Amino acid sequence: MKLTKLLISTILMAGIGRAAFAFEALPAKPPIPADNKITKDKIELGKMLYFDPRLSVSGTVSCNSCHNLMSGGDDSRPVSIGVEGKRGGRSAPTVWNSAFLSVQFWDGRAPSLEEQAKGPIANPVEMGATHELVVKRISQIPEYVELFKRVFGKDDVTIDNAVITHNSPFDRYLKGNKKALTAQQVKGMKLFESTGCVSCHSGPNFSGPLLPQGTGFFMKFPTFPGSIYEKKYKLTEDMGRYTVTKNEADKHMWRVPTLRNVALTAPYFHNGSVKTLHEAVKVMAKVQLNKDLSDSDADDIVSFLKSLTGQFPVQTMPRLPATPGESLVGDQK
Amino acid sequence: MKLTKLLISTILMAGIGRAAFAFEALPAKPPIPADNKITKDKIELGKMLYFDPRLSVSGTVSCNSCHNLMSGGDDSRPVSIGVEGKRGGRSAPTVWNSAFLSVQFWDGRAPSLEEQAKGPIANPVEMGATHELVVKRISQIPEYVELFKRVFGKDDVTIDNAVITHNSPFDRYLKGNKKALTAQQVKGMKLFESTGCVSCHSGPNFSGPLLPQGTGFFMKFPTFPGSIYEKKYKLTEDMGRYTVTKNEADKHMWRVPTLRNVALTAPYFHNGSVKTLHEAVKVMAKVQLNKDLSDSDADDIVSFLKSLTGQFPVQTMPRLPATPGESLVGDQK
Numbered sequence: 001m002k003l004t005k006l007l008i009s010t011i012l013m014a015g016i017g018r019a020a021f022a023f024e025a026l027p028a029k030p031p032i033p034a035d036n037k038i039t040k041d042k043i044e045l046g047k048m049l050y051f052d053p054r055l056s057v058s059g060t061v062s063c064n065s066c067h068n069l070m071s072g073g074d075d076s077r078p079v080s081i082g083v084e085g086k087r088g089g090r091s092a093p094t095v096w097n098s099a100f101l102s103v104q105f106w107d108g109r110a111p112s113l114e115e116q117a118k119g120p121i122a123n124p125v126e127m128g129a130t131h132e133l134v135v136k137r138i139s140q141i142p143e144y145v146e147l148f149k150r151v152f153g154k155d156d157v158t159i160d161n162a163v164i165t166h167n168s169p170f171d172r173y174l175k176g177n178k179k180a181l182t183a184q185q186v187k188g189m190k191l192f193e194s195t196g197c198v199s200c201h202s203g204p205n206f207s208g209p210l211l212p213q214g215t216g217f218f219m220k221f222p223t224f225p226g227s228i229y230e231k232k233y234k235l236t237e238d239m240g241r242y243t244v245t246k247n248e249a250d251k252h253m254w255r256v257p258t259l260r261n262v263a264l265t266a267p268y269f270h271n272g273s274v275k276t277l278h279e280a281v282k283v284m285a286k287v288q289l290n291k292d293l294s295d296s297d298a299d300d301i302v303s304f305l306k307s308l309t310g311q312f313p314v315q316t317m318p319r320l321p322a323t324p325g326e327s328l329v330g331d332q333k
Numbered sequence: 334m335k336l337t338k339l340l341i342s343t344i345l346m347a348g349i350g351r352a353a354f355a356f357e358a359l360p361a362k363p364p365i366p367a368d369n370k371i372t373k374d375k376i377e378l379g380k381m382l383y384f385d386p387r388l389s390v391s392g393t394v395s396c397n398s399c400h401n402l403m404s405g406g407d408d409s410r411p412v413s414i415g416v417e418g419k420r421g422g423r424s425a426p427t428v429w430n431s432a433f434l435s436v437q438f439w440d441g442r443a444p445s446l447e448e449q450a451k452g453p454i455a456n457p458v459e460m461g462a463t464h465e466l467v468v469k470r471i472s473q474i475p476e477y478v479e480l481f482k483r484v485f486g487k488d489d490v491t492i493d494n495a496v497i498t499h500n501s502p503f504d505r506y507l508k509g510n511k512k513a514l515t516a517q518q519v520k521g522m523k524l525f526e527s528t529g530c531v532s533c534h535s536g537p538n539f540s541g542p543l544l545p546q547g548t549g550f551f552m553k554f555p556t557f558p559g560s561i562y563e564k565k566y567k568l569t570e571d572m573g574r575y576t577v578t579k580n581e582a583d584k585h586m587w588r589v590p591t592l593r594n595v596a597l598t599a600p601y602f603h604n605g606s607v608k609t610l611h612e613a614v615k616v617m618a619k620v621q622l623n624k625d626l627s628d629s630d631a632d633d634i635v636s637f638l639k640s641l642t643g644q645f646p647v648q649t650m651p652r653l654p655a656t657p658g659e660s661l662v663g664d665q666k
Contacts, residue, residue, distance in 0.1 A: 051403055060414045065393065070384055071653040076660040081393045084418035266660040275659040315650045320404040322642075326608040327409040327599040 023189075024204040025171040026260065026310065030099030030164060033213055036114055045147045048318040054141075055134050056127035058083045059329025063120065067095035069163065069315060072264030078272030082120075083128035090238065091272030096165050096312075097260045100205035103216035106270045108255040109244040111214030137328045143321030165261055165310025173307070181307050188304025191297055196289045206259035206308065218253045221270075222287035229283045233273040240270070263306045277302050356522075357537040358504040359593065359643065363432030363497060366546055369447055378480045381651040387474075388467050389460035391416045392662025396453065400428035402496065402648060405597030411605030415453075416461035423571065424605030429498050429645075430593045433538035436549035439603045441588040442577040444547030470661045476654030498594055498643025506640070514640050521637025524630055529622045539592035539641065551586045554603075555620030562616045566606040573603070596639045610635050 032038055049055065050069075053062040066080040066088075067073055073094035075081075080088045090106050098104065104116035120126040121134055138144045170189075172180035181189065192198055200219050203209045208217030222235055230236055241253040254270060267273065268280040281301050285293040293301070365371055382388065383402075386395040399413040399421075400406055406427035408414075413421045423439050431437065437449035453459040454467055471477045503522075505513035514522065525531055533552050536542045541550030555568055563569055574586040587603060600606065601613040614634045618626040626634070 053398075053401070054409070058414055058418075059408065059410055060398065065398075068386070068653070070650050072655070075392065076387070076656060076662050077392055078660075081391055081417075084414075085391075085416070086418075264655050266656065266658070277658075309655075312652055317403050317648045317650055319645055320401070322405070322597050323409060323599065325599070325610075327411075329409050 023170075023174055023198075024202075025174045026097065026100075026164065026166050026168070026204045028164065028166050030097075031210065031213070033112060033114065039151065041147065042151045044318065045144075045151050048144075048147075048320055051318050052320050054137055054320075054323070054328055055121055055129060056083055057129045057133065057329075059327075061127050063095075063117075066092040066120075066126070069095065072096070072261050073098075073163075074265045076266065078267050080126070082123070082126040086125035086128070088123075088125050090270045091267065093257055094261060094265050096163055096310075097205050097258055099163065100203075100210060101207055101255070101258070102211035102213055103255055106254055106257075107241045107244050108216040108218060109241075111216075140328060141321045141323055147321075163313075165312055168260070168310035169307040170304075171310070182303065184300055184303045185307045186304075188300035188302070189307075191301050192304055195285055195291060195293070195297075195301070197284065197301070200256045200288070201259050208256045217256050218250075219256050219288075220252055221254050222252070224287055224290040227286050229287055233269065233283065234271060235269070235273075235287065238270060259305060260308050260310060263302075263309050277305060281305070356503075356507055356531075357535075358507045359430065359433075359497065359499050359501070359537045361497065361499050363430075364543065364546070366445060366447065372484065374480065375484045377651065378477075378484050381477075381480075381653055384651050385653050387470055387653075387656070387661055388454055388462060389416055390462040390466065390662075392660075394460050396428075396450075399425040399453075399459070402428065405429070405594050406431075406496075407598045409599065411600050413459070415456070415459040419458035419461070421456075421458050423603045424600065426590055427594060427598050429496055429643075430538050430591055432496065433536075433543060434540055434588070434591070435544040435546055436588055439587055439590075440574045440577050441549040441551060442574075444549075473661060474654045474656055480654075496646075498645055501593070501643035502640040503637075504643070515636065517633055517636045518640045519637075521633035521635070522640075524634050525637055528618055528624060528626070528630075528634070530617065530634070533589045533621070534592050541589045550589050551583075552589050552621075553585055554587050555585070557620055557623040560619050562620055566602065566616065567604060568602070568606075568620065571603060592638060593641050593643060596635075596642050610638060614638070 050063045053059050053065070055062060061083055064070075066075045066082075068075060073096035074092045078091060080092045082088060093106065099113060102111075104110040104113060105119070110116035110119060118131065121129050122131055138148075169180045169185070192201075200208060200217075211217055218241055221240070222230055225236075236252060239251050241250040241255075242248070244250070262268075263277060266277065267275050268277065269283075274280045274283055278295075278298050281298045282293050282295075285291045285298075383396045386392050386398070388395060394416055397403075399408045399415075401408060406429035407425045411424060413425045415421060426439065432446060435444075437443040437446060438452070443449035443452060451464065454462050455464055471481075502513040502518070506519075525534075533541060533550075544550060551574055554573070555563055558569075569585060572584050574583040574588075575581070577583070595601075596610060599610065600608050601610065602616075607613045607616060611628075611631050614631045615626050615628075618624045618631075
């Protein structure tokens with residue numbers, strides 16, 4: 001936390017409006033935790049679990065239900081809908097490129113993807129199960145039992161088809177192809193820098209610098225209170241990171257989200273209250289930087305943000321292991 | 334209807350217990366309707382729509398939610414759960430090999446897959462949308478608009494990666510590989526024939542003979558009323574095809590479902606009331622053929638039915654077209 005705060009205050013003081021900020025292309029490989037080596041079998045098992053609705057109590061909600069890999073990695077909704085039509089409290093963040101984040105969830109309450117993945121399964125308004133139930137179900141599916149055994153007896157490292165969207169127009173531009181961005185996008189990029197957006201949305205994932213796993217890059221939102229947007233979009237109803245730490249200084253602190261593929265993940269903000277990217281840009285300029293962007297400037301920045309939409313690797317569907325005997329998902333409420 | 338009834342009565346009278354019934358392997362290609370030629374683009378567009386949750390009112394339910402191509406083509410549930418946790422009235426049939434059925438839905442109310450596909454979108458307890466809403470949404474997604482234009486301006490025929498599970502052990506056995514079935518499975522196959530199951534579950538899809546599109550192969554269920562199973566599993570609560578035709582003779586008439594991959598689609602029957610295949614086989618023998626199968630005979634038949642699990646073609650995930658501007662799935666109730 002100390003490191004985080006130090007970083008934030010440093011960036012707040014030094015970053016805004018500084019020119020010639022070093023933009024970074026998205027690496028082809030994410031940081032790999034030392035205690036979770038990636039193998040081919042592990043990826044295949046992980047993909048099965050990711051798409052398996054039997055991990056929810058009703059058998060209807062998989063990870064992919066709210067973090068749809070076939071689209072922007074989210075669900076296009078203000079807040080997600082879990083089992084039995086229940087609403088979540090915050091908007092589903094994209095899963096694409098999330099391996100570059102040093103903490104997970106809007107409030108950074110999970111120090112790693114490994115920890116994050118446990119959350120939604122047991123959340124009563126998301127997948128509504130318990131870890132005990134899920135472990136019991138999985139242990140009744142022979143193919144899963146076999147795969148778990150195989151996966152955790154191996155440690156050869158490989159990366160296949162990672163959930164990373166490299167080679168966006170922006171990345172190609174950075175790598176020297178000056179035609180990859182339109183004139184308006186270049187203008188938007190400069191505005192993104194000079195306006196100060198880049199103070200927080202820095203690094204290869206536009207979610208702050210790459211930090212050691214568990215560190216977290218947080219920012220106060222809104223930083224400048226009292227704007228018309230605050231009430232209109234209910235920006236302060238949710239206490240953010242404070243709900244995790246109960247630390248006064250963490251009120252309205254949020255993990256800085258990635259801007260990669262942001263054009264695909266409307267609606268915006270932790271509560272999904274803002275419908276368009278244009279409006280989101282104007283709100284951010286006002287509440288974070290106390291600047292009134294013209295519509296034309298906002299258009300240019302939106303145009304630049306669209307250049308952050310990357311190439312999505314072709315994915316094959318997993319085959320989910322068969323349930324032997326009888327269905328594991330009864331009509332339980 | 335006349336043809337159907339004629340067929341059914343012919344089969345009821347002639348088929349039961351007849352030996353040397355000609356089993357049929359699953360063809361590699363399904364019948365293609367003359368007015369819906371299959372092109373590569375059409376398959377790709379169809380796949381996108383199949384996986385797109387924006388076709389439901391809440392943006393959370395796609396065709397694949399209840400007919401999961403990554404598993405048995407169903408949802409492993411007694412009855413499906415649609416938008417807002419709403420329950421359907423009947424168990425979701427598998428989508429695998431459904432191109433071989435001459436009518437669709439449990440009660441055969443759709444004469445073709447083309448007609449079937451319209452149903453769940455507008456069903457208030459399934460996807461809960463209206464066709465107007467869906468057409469409006471699709472027309473706001475430029476990539477869809479473009480694809481629709483392209484698809485309906487072409488007519489070169491191709492079949493790629495169809496939703497067909499050929500080459501099951503049973504198919505390999507029929508094609509001459511006598512080692513493809515175990516001794517128990519061969520025993521079960523003979524019992525399946527001599528018991529009379531094959532009277533209705535005939536043809537390459539084990540759903541009756543291949544008939545002209547829209548004909549339908551229906552059977553009364555239960556045929557022999559008054560068994561202990563009828564009450565236990567509430568077999569007569571739903572009037573079946575009568576709910577469509579209001580014709581007295583259609584009470585408790587149901588489209589004969591496929592047995593391909595039946596080991597993967599528990600629970601069983603139109604109401605998903607029977608949990609295991611073993612029990613389903615015993616119930617069927619009793620209520621359709623008035624025979625009390627021993628547990629051992631039922632085991633043999635189940636063993637045979639498992640040989641109908643085919644090879645599932647590897648599928649790539651579609652990329653869903655981006656929604657431009659703002660999300661189309663608001664927080665409407």
